[in-house]
Structures are given as structure tokens and as C-alpha cells.
Amino acid sequence: MLGALAKKLFGSSNDRRVKGYQPRVAAINALEKELSTLSDEALQARTEEFKQQIAAGKKLDDILVPAFATVREAAKRVLGQRPYDVQLIGGMVLHEGAIAEMKTGEGKTLVATLPTYLNALEGKGVHVVTVNDYLARRDAEWMAKLYNFLGLSVGIIVHGLDDEERQRAYACDITYGTNNEFGFDYLRDNMKYDTAQMSQRGHHFAIVDEVDSILVDEARTPLIISGPLDDKSDLYVAIDKVVPGLVAGDYDVDEKQRAVSLTEIGNEHIEELLREAGILTEGDLYDAHNVTLVHHVNQALRAHTLFTRDKDYIVRNDEVVIIDEFTGRMMPGRRYSEGLHQALEAKENVTVQPENATLASITFQNYFRLYKKLAGMTGTAATEADEFFQIYKLEVVEIPTNVPVARKDEDDEVYRTFEEKVRGVIREIQAAQENGQPVLVGTTSIERSELIAEMLEKAGYKLLDFTDPTALEPIYKAAREGKTTKAFAVLNARFHEQEAYIVAQAGVPGAITIATNMAGRGTDIQLGGNADMRIKHDLAGMEEGPERDAKAAAIRAEVAEFKQRVLAAGGLYIVGTERHESRRIDNQLRGRAGRQGDPGRSKFFLSLQDDLMRIFGSDRMDGMLTKLGLKEDEAIVHPWINKAVEKAQGKVEARNFDIRxxxxxxxxxxxxxxxxxxxxxxxxxxxxxxxxxxxxxxxxxxxxxxxxxxxxxxxxxxxxxxxxxxxxxxxxxxxxxxxxxxxxxxxxxxxxxxxxxxxxxxxxxxxxxxxxxxxxxxxxxxxxxxxxxxxxxxxxxxxxxxxxxxxxxxxxxxxxxxxxxxxxxxxxxxxxxxxxxxxxxxLSRVEVRFEQPEDQQAPQLAQDGAGSGFGSAGDYGGSGVQFAAIDADTEVLDRNPADPATWGKVGRNEPCPCGSGKKFKHCHGQFA
The missing domain is CATH 1.10.3060.10 (Helical scaffold and wing domains of SecA)
Structure with missing residues (x-):
């Protein structure tokens, strides 16, 4: 009671902190008139002045106001965008090493330029971390115009670069890249044999975009660099054929913990099946010599019971590709560890890749804690504020929107069965579309996306094919005539390549877009459509000139007209088909509507058969609703249900936090x-x-x-x-x-x-x-x-x-x-x-041969069976020196693998000279 009264009188701690930035905002605004009169050259010269001031002993905080004012003026000239006052506050929060929570559409990409520029003046490198390669490239290329104008260099780290390209990118003042690439580069650097080969030059300051996705959601899985082990693909395939023979009572599944285990009856049954298949040839399953079989059976059982195709992974190009459960994105190159990925490959009848051994690993938590200063920005961080502070010592500051949010968030509709809920969703989509209102349908998996798409097709709607450049033309045509057409787009991991264009045009009157999670898409849904992306798409290949300018102007006018129609219809309508286990993901979906003061509304549709409701909801709810006389296709709507669902989500979030x-x-x-x-x-x-x-x-x-x-x-x-x-x-x-x-x-x-x-x-x-x-x-x-x-x-x-x-x-x-x-x-x-x-x-056995290499090729580091067993070869200078590990008695080159008498003394841990690949002590050495 007293707390609520104090909050009313003095504002929350967040309000007071935001208010504390106002004097510096006023100081930056006061410099605007003066800087606007400077020539481009004079404005650019300020960067060198700032660097000299830092060299003379000034702190970054001392030059924050003039530096931010310089970036604002440069952004106006180069990008045609002027950072708002709230964006300046966001920039100050990031500079202080905290998390700025800014709603969707508030311009986080531009906000990051302010502290990035300021901190890059020290010359120690600033890393801007994004969730995928597309955003890293887009943001770097977009903001490089601003940084280059101010005399700073920009590099990009994406998948597929060689060491030299990475070194150049890290040597720049500002480096954009993904969390995976930064982490893997750190591990790779610590596997190099010369400091000149290392890519990164330290961990000074990082700004993490979509900080909740990277530091919370992805923090469950460590980064691992691995190398192949022995190929056991046949065993995975053989066991995969056996596991489907198990029946319901043979194993227990715990969906809350994502775990499965064999029962006592199941153990006996699997042993029987393995013997019939000729896999278990002697003893029981849990005998010491059969321990690897237990591991393979457990992983195959997990693959069949806990992992669902098109939800947890997709099959593409003879590969099992993991899907990020939070963003719905494919994660090529990422593999489940401990043989689980191989079990999934066997299940889906694709090529089973060899298992890998860990060569180096690190968690995202420990990688990002290497930075002397860390900051982040996202639209949804408040629900995880405790975790950010406990793990990373990062405070969350909620930045007010530039214009008040006008979106209306309606209470959830809860149906008894999944089928009833889907029918309710289809009815809602049809009603909104007939009104000319664009609809964004949010799902939690590809499987659900495709189910909704299938139901829409049955209702007479057509799925747009975005491989056709004119796919959206029927929607534009209908909108010009004040009508709508029965067509819809699907955005999920299968259509990753076209996602920016699909998202950009999701605000056209009557457009229906089905999306698997909306975190980190990097493109705002603008009401009426995105004029710039439409011009780029529709006029691609057209030469610059009056004709192109006229067509571009026509497109802009049409988008403006479409926007007015959408505003009149109530703005973008968010339809959630299921609650995610994390409130943040639901908030990210909701946040797509109502950007920059636009109207909009959102509503979630639930059923008692949804995973969240089934696992964490009350078992008595179904019986209670039946007693209340809830009829088929009838929903119950009440604020209490919203609170109950959020309570269940809170439980899941707490459990996930405990796991992390x-x-x-x-x-x-x-x-x-x-x-x-x-x-x-x-x-x-x-x-x-x-x-x-x-x-x-x-x-x-x-x-x-x-x-x-x-x-x-x-x-x-x-x-x-x-x-x-x-x-x-x-x-x-x-x-x-x-x-x-x-x-x-x-x-x-x-x-x-x-x-x-x-x-x-x-x-x-x-x-x-x-x-x-x-x-x-x-x-x-x-x-x-x-x-x-x-x-x-x-x-x-x-x-x-x-x-x-x-x-x-x-x-x-x-x-x-x-x-x-x-x-x-x-x-x-x-x-x-x-x-x-x-x-x-x-070193007590190494000897050197001085030889002139044949055909003048570069000399190599010769390794042999009695040497260290190191995998990498190298050379020394260019002097024709070759190194060979030599035994005290017998030269390696004189050894005959078939005649142990020629081997001399062999170290117990060295590879056996017979060529078996085993250590000597496990091969011929055990008989010595």
C-alpha cells in the first residue's frame, strides 16, 4: 500500500532514472542549432578532436554530450533520420552498460550508433552483436554510411569468412556480427599457435541486440567446437529400427523436464528386441561391455518421444536442421551433442554424420562476461530483469516510447479442444480481413503454422508463392479497389530467405501473415506496407531516371493511401494461436502492433489441449468448464484466465532460469x-x-x-x-x-x-x-x-x-x-x-634432419608413429629443416609396422607403430 503511494508521488525507480538523463538531453538539444551550421568537413573533423581529448586524459562521459550531438547531426545528413530524445536516453543507458528496453519500432538500430560511436573513439574496438547474419549485414551496411562519414571503420563477421577477413573485420573501429561467430572466434583464437594468426583483439565493449534472445534463450546451449570420432552410423540406424517396437508402458515421458526413461518392463522388452535384431549378443543391456548400447538406446528413445519434426527440427537437403524454439529460425551448422543429432538423422532416414568430440567449448554467459563493458537492447527484458542482474550484473531500464502506445490488448479466448480453437482463429481472421484490417497470426512452431495454413486453404484462401516476384500484386490490386482478396503468406524457417520482404508488406490492407515467432526479425511492420522495400523490390533492375522516379513516387503515394485505410480499420491485428512458455515471446508478438503511436489490437486464442495449459494448467479446468455448460465452439473470456496463464508461464520461466x-x-x-x-x-x-x-x-x-x-x-x-x-x-x-x-x-x-x-x-x-x-x-x-x-x-x-x-x-x-x-x-x-x-x-627424443626438400617444396614438420601424435604440420623458416620425433635407439623411418623387433622403445601413451590407431599401451604394449 505504502509502496504504491510512494510510486504515485515520486514515480518508480525506473522513472527517476529516466528523469535523471533529461539534463544531458537538454544539453544535446542546445547544441543542435550550432552543429547544423557546420560544413560536412567541419562536422567530420570533430571525431579527431574527440580522439585528441581522450588521449589528453578526458573520460568518455566528459564528451558524451558533444559526441551524441555530432552523431545526431550526422544521422540527419547521411541517413535522413533524426534520433528522438527518448533514443538519446536509450543511447546513454547503453553507454552506462545496462539494458535499454525499447518497444518495437522505436529505432533500436539507430540508438546503438550513439554509444557505439562514443566508445569507438577509444580505438579499442566495439562489437555490435545481432541474432543472425542477415541483420549483421543489414545493420552494418546501413549504419556504415554514418560511421564512415564520421571517419570510423566498420567490419562484419558472418559465417564463411577466412582468418584474414576476420582479422580485418576485428581491426575496424566497429565490428558487427552474430553471437555465434564472436563466440566461436574466441574459441578458435585459443586454438591458434601464433598470436599473429589470432582474429580478436580483446573484449572492450559490446552492445547486444535482442539481448533477451541471446543472453537468456540461447544461453541454455554452450558453444562447442568439435572434431569427428569413429563412425557408428550403422549402430544408430540399427537401434532406430528397434526403438519403435516399444509400447506405451515401456517408458515414462516427463514433458516438463524434457526427459524420458525406460521402465523396468521397458528394459526387459528392449533387451528382447535388441537380441532379436542381433545387436545385443551377450550379457544384459547394463553389463559393462554393453554400456554404449544403453547410451544409443536412450538417445534413440529421446529422438522418437521428445523431438517432433517441423517443430524442433526440419529435414532439408539430406540434413536434420535444428529450429530455434524462440525465433523459429533454422540454425544450420548447429548440432545436438552426445549422439542425439545422429539419432534424429537415423529416425528421419538421412545420412548419419559421425559423432564429434569436444575440442573447445564456452557458454554464452561466460563469453559475454569477458567484456569489460556489456550493454543490450530489446523490446522485452523486464520479465527477466532478475536473471540479467544475477548472471551479468546488467540493470534493465525501460525507455518510454516516443508516442504513447495505442494498441488494445484483449483478454484471451479459451476453448476446450484444439479443433474448436483453430476454428475460432479462422473465424477471427476472416472477420478482420473482410474489414480491410491486416492480420498477423502468431504460432509457436512450423507445424502449427502449416496447420493454420491448411485450414485457411480449406476455407478458400490461397497461399502466396514468394518465389514469384509478383506474388503480392493481387493484394495490391484488391486494396486499390477498396476490396480484399483471399490470400495469405507464411513466414517460418522454410521461407527464411524471403522473410524481410514478407514482414515488410504485412501491413497492407487485408494482408494475412502467419508467422512462427517474431523475435529478431529486424524489419518493422509498417501500416500500408513498406514503401522503400516495395520500391527496391518492384523496381529492381530499372535504371535511374525520370521514369523510375515517377514510379517510385506513385508507390509512395499508394502506400500512404493504404496506410489511411488500415488506420481507419483499426491498425494491425495480432492473433496469437497459442501462449508461448515465455511471456517475453508473447510480448514480442504483441509489440508488432501499435508501433510509433499507431492503433492496433491483439488477442490470444487458447485451448485446454495446448502444451502450456496441459502441462502446467489445472487438470480440473476441463471438468469445470463442462459443468458450467460450455458448448462446442464457445469460448470462455475472463481476466482471471489471463492471470492464471501468466502464472503458469512464470513457473516455466523460473524453471528455465534454474536450468541455466x-x-x-x-x-x-x-x-x-x-x-x-x-x-x-x-x-x-x-x-x-x-x-x-x-x-x-x-x-x-x-x-x-x-x-x-x-x-x-x-x-x-x-x-x-x-x-x-x-x-x-x-x-x-x-x-x-x-x-x-x-x-x-x-x-x-x-x-x-x-x-x-x-x-x-x-x-x-x-x-x-x-x-x-x-x-x-x-x-x-x-x-x-x-x-x-x-x-x-x-x-x-x-x-x-x-x-x-x-x-x-x-x-x-x-x-x-x-x-x-x-x-x-x-x-x-x-x-x-x-x-x-x-x-x-x-623433447627428450626430438632430433632434427637437415635436408634439401625434393622439388623445392616447402619443408614440413614430419610426424610419425612414435612422435607426439599432433595433427597439424608446420615448417621452420625456409631452410630445408625437417623435424622428426626419434626414439633413443631406433630411427622412426627404419621401423617396420609388421616387425615389432624394429620398433625399439615405444612410449606407453604413443600411437602403436603397428598402425592400428590405438595407443601403444592399449595395443601391443599391453603384452609387453
């Missing part, structure tokens, strides 16, 4: 280790020589080896001299008379340690002298970096497996997260020890 928070807690453990590894890696790359590190590692190996085999205060007869001799040979490539040393009178472990260390140093010094200082400096760095990469990848796989099973510790009343932290730390400690051993072992 839980993922992040575990990833934070890995992230701490990732930071250490990546920072150490960069340090190694920057150093001219890593000799000091190599020496420390060798000395560390000596300490470890001696400590393992000579216990403290033990008598010489208690020493494990045989084991010590073996490990010294393995890691230091030295055959030392350790047994003889142990027999010497009064010998101590410290003396043994000192002797081994001295001899190892002398041996390595001789190796440097033989191979030359310059060559060994290069080899040392390569071996160190590649060994670190190899072990880090193995470590990621181990952590992934640990994470999958650590939850069972909860049954023993132990906190799985604490257990995971402890074990992950121990594994990381082990990784450091393994790194010392592996690097020392490889």
Missing part, C-alpha cells in the same frame, strides 16, 4: 580452468622462447619421478630402483645405472635427484647444440602448445563425463556441485603433471 543457473554453476568451474589454460597459452605464444618453462618442467618431472620411487626417510633397500630406472628412461630418455647408485655407501635421495637432474640437463644441452638453438626454440614452443591442447581436450571430455554422473552423489547426501568442484580441481592438477611429463618426454 545450474548449467552456469558447473561451467564456472570449467571456466576458471579455461581462463588459466587460455591465458597461459597466450603467454607462451607471446614469449620469444619458452626455454625457462621447459627447464622447469624437466626439473619438475625429476622431482616427481624420484618422489614416487624413493619414499622420504626410507632405506636404500626399500627404494623402487627398477621403477625409477624405467620412468627415467620413459620421460628423460636416459638409461642410468640407478641400481648401482643405490648400492653406494651413504647415498641419499637428494643426491640421486641431483644426479638425474644434472645428467638430464647435460643431455638436453647436447640436444640443443646438435639441433641448433634457433630450431629447438621453435620446436619447444610447438611441442608445449600442442601438448597443452591435446591434454586440455581430453580434460574437457573427462569433465563432461564426470558432470553426467556426478548427480548420483546426491543420493549419498553429498552436494554434487561441491563434489564436482573437488574432482575437477584434482583432474586439473593431474593435467599439469601430465603436461610436464608429455612435454619433457617428447
Amino acid at each position: 543457473k545450474n548449467i552456469l554453476k558447473y561451467d564456472d568451474v570449467m571456466n576458471d580452468q579455461r581462463k588459466v589454460v587460455f591465458e597461459q597459452r597466450r603467454d607462451f605464444m607471446k614469449q620469444a622462447s619458452v626455454r625457462e618453462t621447459i627447464d622447469d618442467m624437466r626439473h619438475g618431472v625429476v622431482e616427481d619421478v624420484v618422489a614416487r620411487h624413493i619414499p622420504e626417510e626410507a632405506y636404500p633397500e626399500q627404494w623402487d630402483t627398477a621403477g625409477l630406472k624405467q620412468e627415467v628412461l620413459q620421460y628423460l630418455n636416459l638409461d642410468l645405472p640407478v641400481e648401482d647408485w643405490a648400492k653406494e655407501e651413504g647415498i641419499a635421495d637428494s643426491e640421486i635427484r641431483e644426479r638425474i637432474r644434472k645428467l638430464a640437463d647435460e643431455d638436453y644441452a647436447g640436444r640443443i647444440e646438435r639441433n641448433t638453438e634457433e630450431v629447438m626454440t621453435y620446436v619447444e614452443k610447438q611441442v608445449l602448445l600442442q601438448s597443452l591442447d591435446h591434454l586440455w581436450r581430453e580434460h574437457l571430455v573427462t569433465l563432461d563425463h564426470l558432470r553426467q554422473v556426478i548427480g548420483w552423489r546426491g543420493l549419498a547426501q553429498r552436494d554434487p556441485l561441491q563434489e564436482y568442484k573437488q574432482e575437477a580441481f584434482e583432474l586439473f592438477d593431474g593435467l599439469i603433471g601430465q603436461l610436464r611429463q608429455q612435454v619433457t618426454g617428447h
Whole structure:
């Protein structure tokens, strides 16, 4: 009560914050007259003046007012657009590192230019992040005119660029790109072997467009760079044929948690089916040697019960392409992990691609937290304000609209069955279209879109084919005559290519557009249609001249006339066919109507059979409605139902937040280790020589080896001299008379340690002298970096497996997260020890051959069966030097894979010389 009274008297905290920006807005407006008198050259010269002021010690806040005023004046001249006062406020919010919530149609793309320009003056690079390649290109090309006019460079990062193009784009003052590309470039940079090959130059300031989609919706799935494993496609196909034989009682499906598990009866049934198919040949399904079968069965079961074609994915060009559940967009190149994607490919009878192993990964949360300053903008962020603050320390500021919103949001209509609801939707569309009102029909999946389209076609409507350039002509023709035509357009992942044009013309009188989610479309629905896009489309290929100008003027006049007709009909009508599990997605759909003060209305149609109502709604509601005498095709409408639905949505949002928070807690453990590894890696790359590190590692190996085999205060007869001799040979490539040393009178472990260390140093010094200082400096760095990469990848796989099973510790009343932290730390400690051993072992065997390469080709780094097993080849200078990893006794080139007698000493973890591809210890080494 008191809170409401205080809010009425003093305004909310958001209102007070927005009010606090007004003095600077007034100061910017005061400069407008002065700047408008400057020549283009004088206006452009201000950029250099600002840079000099920053170099002299001024803070960005000190020059915010003149910088924003400069951008506003440049936007008027170059783009023909003048940022409104509320857009200036939005720009200040972004500059402060917060989220600006601005309604659809308020010009967020232009708002971003203000803080982007200001922060780019520091010369450290500003990243503007968008949700897809189309928007990255469009925004960069559109706003580059403004930035280039003011003397700043603009780059674009999209899929398919090579390293050189990426380096050029990141070197620009401002770089546009998608969240995926920025994240993957960070991971790729930390897999490079030379700082000169890296693309990104740091993480200074980022502005994230559609920040809720990127930092919340997509944050459930980490970015993963992977490499192929063994091909098991036949097994996926075989198991896929077996799984449909299961019946309802064989498994339990939990739709809330998106999980499925076999029952006890189901386990027996699947074992029987697998035996009949010849897949389970011995033992039970849960025997240790059949553990991979359990994994494959579980993934096939998930594919068949939890994933629906045209909702979760589509099949296109012999591929299963994931559909983003929040935007309805295809995500080519993205694959489900842990064999789920392969199970879907087997289910849909397309080519099954090999499974992949993780080479590098990071969550979006941890990637975007790398930035020193982060900001975002969207039309819908308030419902997730707690998450933004808890995870990213980002505050949400609601920016008032330039003109008050005139849209009318009506109460939901709830039907008993899905069929009744669809009929109600069709009736509503017909009534609105006959009135000349454009209708945007929002669905939650492609499947639902196509169902509505099918029902409209049955009602006599025609689906427009946008591969035909004249597809919209019948609608324009009818609108000119004051009529409407029975035609409609569908916007979903299948028609991704034409989406901008479809959205742009969705405001034509009587137009019907069915859309699968509307987040991040990047194109506003303008009442009457979009004149600029229509001119570009209709007059494509027409030469500039009086005739083209006349046709363009006619189109503009017609669009203006259409707009008046739509305004008279009540503006754009939003028809939601289902509530999404997130309120933000519903708000994004609603926000398409009523832009810039236009009239509009919205209404959602629900049924008790909708997923949200069925899973989270009350089971008693159906019985209650029947008792109340609700007849067929009759709907119940009441504000209480809206509140009940929003309560259910709130539950789902809270559950999803918990999932993301839980993922992040575990990833934070890995992230701490990732930071250490990546920072150490960069340090190694920057150093001219890593000799000091190599020496420390060798000395560390000596300490470890001696400590393992000579216990403290033990008598010489208690020493494990045989084991010590073996490990010294393995890691230091030295055959030392350790047994003889142990027999010497009064010998101590410290003396043994000192002797081994001295001899190892002398041996390595001789190796440097033989191979030359310059060559060994290069080899040392390569071996160190590649060994670190190899072990880090193995470590990621181990952590992934640990994470999958650590939850069972909860049954023993132990906190799985604490257990995971402890074990992950121990594994990381082990990784450091393994790194010392592996690097020392490889470098103690390396020898160099000086040869003139045949046919004058570039020299290559020769690797062999006894070498490190690194996959990348390289060369040193152009001097004809070749590196080969050599055993102490036998040259690699002399080895005969069929004759073990020629192999000499082979390291336990090295690839077996027989060519099997297995490690020596798992192949011929296990018999040694």
C-alpha cells in the first residue's frame, strides 16, 4: 500500500532514472542549432578532436554530450533520420552498460550508433552483436554510411569468412556480427599457435541486440567446437529400427523436464528386441561391455518421444536442421551433442554424420562476461530483469516510447479442444480481413503454422508463392479497389530467405501473415506496407531516371493511401494461436502492433489441449468448464484466465532460469580452468622462447619421478630402483645405472635427484647444440602448445563425463556441485603433471634432419608413429629443416609396422607403430 503511494508521488525507480538523463538531453538539444551550421568537413573533423581529448586524459562521459550531438547531426545528413530524445536516453543507458528496453519500432538500430560511436573513439574496438547474419549485414551496411562519414571503420563477421577477413573485420573501429561467430572466434583464437594468426583483439565493449534472445534463450546451449570420432552410423540406424517396437508402458515421458526413461518392463522388452535384431549378443543391456548400447538406446528413445519434426527440427537437403524454439529460425551448422543429432538423422532416414568430440567449448554467459563493458537492447527484458542482474550484473531500464502506445490488448479466448480453437482463429481472421484490417497470426512452431495454413486453404484462401516476384500484386490490386482478396503468406524457417520482404508488406490492407515467432526479425511492420522495400523490390533492375522516379513516387503515394485505410480499420491485428512458455515471446508478438503511436489490437486464442495449459494448467479446468455448460465452439473470456496463464508461464520461466543457473554453476568451474589454460597459452605464444618453462618442467618431472620411487626417510633397500630406472628412461630418455647408485655407501635421495637432474640437463644441452638453438626454440614452443591442447581436450571430455554422473552423489547426501568442484580441481592438477611429463618426454627424443626438400617444396614438420601424435604440420623458416620425433635407439623411418623387433622403445601413451590407431599401451604394449 505504502509502496504504491510512494510510486504515485515520486514515480518508480525506473522513472527517476529516466528523469535523471533529461539534463544531458537538454544539453544535446542546445547544441543542435550550432552543429547544423557546420560544413560536412567541419562536422567530420570533430571525431579527431574527440580522439585528441581522450588521449589528453578526458573520460568518455566528459564528451558524451558533444559526441551524441555530432552523431545526431550526422544521422540527419547521411541517413535522413533524426534520433528522438527518448533514443538519446536509450543511447546513454547503453553507454552506462545496462539494458535499454525499447518497444518495437522505436529505432533500436539507430540508438546503438550513439554509444557505439562514443566508445569507438577509444580505438579499442566495439562489437555490435545481432541474432543472425542477415541483420549483421543489414545493420552494418546501413549504419556504415554514418560511421564512415564520421571517419570510423566498420567490419562484419558472418559465417564463411577466412582468418584474414576476420582479422580485418576485428581491426575496424566497429565490428558487427552474430553471437555465434564472436563466440566461436574466441574459441578458435585459443586454438591458434601464433598470436599473429589470432582474429580478436580483446573484449572492450559490446552492445547486444535482442539481448533477451541471446543472453537468456540461447544461453541454455554452450558453444562447442568439435572434431569427428569413429563412425557408428550403422549402430544408430540399427537401434532406430528397434526403438519403435516399444509400447506405451515401456517408458515414462516427463514433458516438463524434457526427459524420458525406460521402465523396468521397458528394459526387459528392449533387451528382447535388441537380441532379436542381433545387436545385443551377450550379457544384459547394463553389463559393462554393453554400456554404449544403453547410451544409443536412450538417445534413440529421446529422438522418437521428445523431438517432433517441423517443430524442433526440419529435414532439408539430406540434413536434420535444428529450429530455434524462440525465433523459429533454422540454425544450420548447429548440432545436438552426445549422439542425439545422429539419432534424429537415423529416425528421419538421412545420412548419419559421425559423432564429434569436444575440442573447445564456452557458454554464452561466460563469453559475454569477458567484456569489460556489456550493454543490450530489446523490446522485452523486464520479465527477466532478475536473471540479467544475477548472471551479468546488467540493470534493465525501460525507455518510454516516443508516442504513447495505442494498441488494445484483449483478454484471451479459451476453448476446450484444439479443433474448436483453430476454428475460432479462422473465424477471427476472416472477420478482420473482410474489414480491410491486416492480420498477423502468431504460432509457436512450423507445424502449427502449416496447420493454420491448411485450414485457411480449406476455407478458400490461397497461399502466396514468394518465389514469384509478383506474388503480392493481387493484394495490391484488391486494396486499390477498396476490396480484399483471399490470400495469405507464411513466414517460418522454410521461407527464411524471403522473410524481410514478407514482414515488410504485412501491413497492407487485408494482408494475412502467419508467422512462427517474431523475435529478431529486424524489419518493422509498417501500416500500408513498406514503401522503400516495395520500391527496391518492384523496381529492381530499372535504371535511374525520370521514369523510375515517377514510379517510385506513385508507390509512395499508394502506400500512404493504404496506410489511411488500415488506420481507419483499426491498425494491425495480432492473433496469437497459442501462449508461448515465455511471456517475453508473447510480448514480442504483441509489440508488432501499435508501433510509433499507431492503433492496433491483439488477442490470444487458447485451448485446454495446448502444451502450456496441459502441462502446467489445472487438470480440473476441463471438468469445470463442462459443468458450467460450455458448448462446442464457445469460448470462455475472463481476466482471471489471463492471470492464471501468466502464472503458469512464470513457473516455466523460473524453471528455465534454474536450468541455466545450474548449467552456469558447473561451467564456472570449467571456466576458471579455461581462463588459466587460455591465458597461459597466450603467454607462451607471446614469449620469444619458452626455454625457462621447459627447464622447469624437466626439473619438475625429476622431482616427481624420484618422489614416487624413493619414499622420504626410507632405506636404500626399500627404494623402487627398477621403477625409477624405467620412468627415467620413459620421460628423460636416459638409461642410468640407478641400481648401482643405490648400492653406494651413504647415498641419499637428494643426491640421486641431483644426479638425474644434472645428467638430464647435460643431455638436453647436447640436444640443443646438435639441433641448433634457433630450431629447438621453435620446436619447444610447438611441442608445449600442442601438448597443452591435446591434454586440455581430453580434460574437457573427462569433465563432461564426470558432470553426467556426478548427480548420483546426491543420493549419498553429498552436494554434487561441491563434489564436482573437488574432482575437477584434482583432474586439473593431474593435467599439469601430465603436461610436464608429455612435454619433457617428447623433447627428450626430438632430433632434427637437415635436408634439401625434393622439388623445392616447402619443408614440413614430419610426424610419425612414435612422435607426439599432433595433427597439424608446420615448417621452420625456409631452410630445408625437417623435424622428426626419434626414439633413443631406433630411427622412426627404419621401423617396420609388421616387425615389432624394429620398433625399439615405444612410449606407453604413443600411437602403436603397428598402425592400428590405438595407443601403444592399449595395443601391443599391453603384452609387453
